[in-house]
Amino acid sequence: QVQLVESGGGVVHPGGSLRLSCAASGFTFTNYGMHWVRQTPRKGLEWVAAMSYDGSNIFYSSSVNGRFTISRDSSNNTLYLQMNSLRTEDTAVYYCARGRHHSAWSSSDSWGQGTPVTVSS
């Protein structure tokens, strides 16, 4: 079955960097768009970034644009989120999610369990 396993979360100081990984299995990774979504108790669910199946379309929320980079490695079926210049407001649980089809414009039909990121001095 579809499985998405996030890793790479942790505690980092403001201004620091982290790279999140999402290992995908149980489906043909190269056929699907992928998303990162984060969640905090205060702000709820917040869409962060998306990439189409072939990487030709990449989108970011304005709150992370220029600081975060989404990428994918089809050779090892892994999605990444490189997070630079981290701010306290980036503290959240980060979810990797599969789009329903190849495009970035889709709902997300499978989600990982999430990895927590804490940005604190």
Place this chain on the structure above:
Amino acid sequence: DIVMTQSPDSLAVSLGERATINCKASQSVLYSSDNKNKLGWYQQKPGQPPKLLIYWASTRESEVPDRFSGSGSGTDFTLTISSLQAEDVAVYYCQQYYSVPFTFGQGTKLEIK
């Protein structure tokens, strides 16, 4: 950005009764090229990731019980649970994927009365 506003913020319904959750978009999410509303509904139980229930506003995801249904078009949408079961206690979110950023509603917490 398209703002998604859900109502109510919380809801208590008796077992076996109908539950209705509303979602209003600040602009239309109906894509004219395919006449599909780019609107999804998710269920999130404590300690779990969200689960897709409905996409294209009214298409039920596979293996989702048929007591869940979605309706609406343009800017106004509804998620209905026809006969509430104990396992339906959760927070429900709508999301538009019509335009970037793909925004979520603030969530509606559904409890048993």
